[in-house]
Amino acid sequence: MVKTSDINQLSEAALIREVHAKNRLVFTFVYERHFQELAMTAFRYVKDAGIAQELVQEVFIKIWEQPALLDENGALRAYLYKAVINHAINYLKREKNIARHHSLIAASLTDSYLQDLQEEQELKLLIYQEIEKLPRQCCKVFKMSRFDGLKYREIADQLSLSEKTVENHIIHALKVLRENLFYRQHNSRDYTANLKLMQLFLLVAGELLTQL
Known part of the structure; x- marks a missing residue:
């Protein structure tokens, strides 16, 4: 066991061996001995004292x-410097990528994009409102299938129904939704809005649309 009074006399190779052996006293000595100079080195890259200190701590x-x-x-000592510098450079690269990503998002928020997004949300809301108008059991089965992702057998078991009854509820729900969304109401929508509504409806309808 290395004594505290002897640590300062150890060579770098001996210090490394003690770190390998998980000697806390030696590790703390190395940390305290080099922390400040390493933090100053990291600061030259990241220009933030708090971040520089965090990067050095992460290396240790x-x-x-x-x-x-x-x-x-x-x-x-050379390893510590190299590790801290590389960590600081990787931090800057990561921050630059994040900034670029945020910049791309901001650039995409045009008036046209926001208008399309708002229109899509309104059409989704329209579909959800029509789903809520379905008969209670039919509505419940439909939401368990389309929103909760449950299989017919799972729905049947939970509601004490046959799989055929569950399937019939889904088919009925899709027929009613299609009729209410595209034939009975909302005739004031333009062609583009109707097309978007159809695309959203297809996502909800899924594989059973071919059975209607």
Whole structure:
């Protein structure tokens, strides 16, 4: 066991061996000995003292968790500098990518995009309102199938129904929805709105549309 009074006399190779052995006293010594200079190095890249300190701490945490990262025949101080600089550069790359992503999102928020998004939400709401108008049991079965993703057998078991009854409820729901959405009401919608509504309805209708 290395004594506290002797740690300062250890070579870099000996310090690395002790870190490999999970010697907390030696690890703390290395941390305290190099932290400030490493934080200053990271600051040169990230220009933020708090972030620089966090990056150095993350490097030391990784070393503690994976001491094998330190080569026993390597130079400890040089490794720490290289690890911190690489971590700072990766941080900047990540932040740049995030900023670019946010910039692309902001650029896509044109008036036309927002208008289309609002119209789509209104059409979705229209479909949901029509679903709520279905007979109670039919509505329940339909939502369990289309919104909860349950299979006919699962719905049948939960509601004490036969699978055929569940299927009939779904078929009836789709017939009523199609009729109410496209034939009986809302004739003031233009062609584009009707097309979008049909696309949304197809997502809800799924594979059973071919049976109608």
